[in-house]
Amino acid sequence: HIELIKPAAEWLAERGYDDKMGARPLGRVIQEHIKKPLAEELLFGKLSKGGVVKVGVKDGELELRIDGPGNPRLSGDKPPLLTAE
Template structure:
């Protein structure tokens, strides 16, 4: 520490804090919290999210490191869930909203998209012609 950090920085250090590895239940809670945040972001884009329990377990396994704790989880969620979902929201199945069901297939997340059906011209005409529309 003395060779790496300046005296000014070392003087700000109070002590060493040791952390125990996270237990699987706690890692599961961290995964749940991260997925709630993702779900909230998707709802703002009119996209409903459903994630199977085995995907949550897979994320907990892939996103946890004994030395780093759950720090890698954010990167795993970014690479494996957010990037593919962003592509679909911007250019694909979810441009106009919809829903996505994420399952695990071949040890990777698999996405099943459902678009929100666009109202037909007849439906729009009926709605705009009605006294309530």
């Protein structure tokens, strides 16, 4: 679960918009400041067992605040088969 708080959305809008190119730079900004750090945390960090991420701003930069795993939404169990009677 990822939450983007308002100051983070404003930060992204400010850095992801260019007068000449419009919002095209936004993808690169999201890649660098959210996707890459998030992938590191998912694979090797605090999110390896799940959790909630809140994207905020601290000291003028984006910050990923991570809360530990909550109740898992998905399990390895297969759902029961549906059959017609």
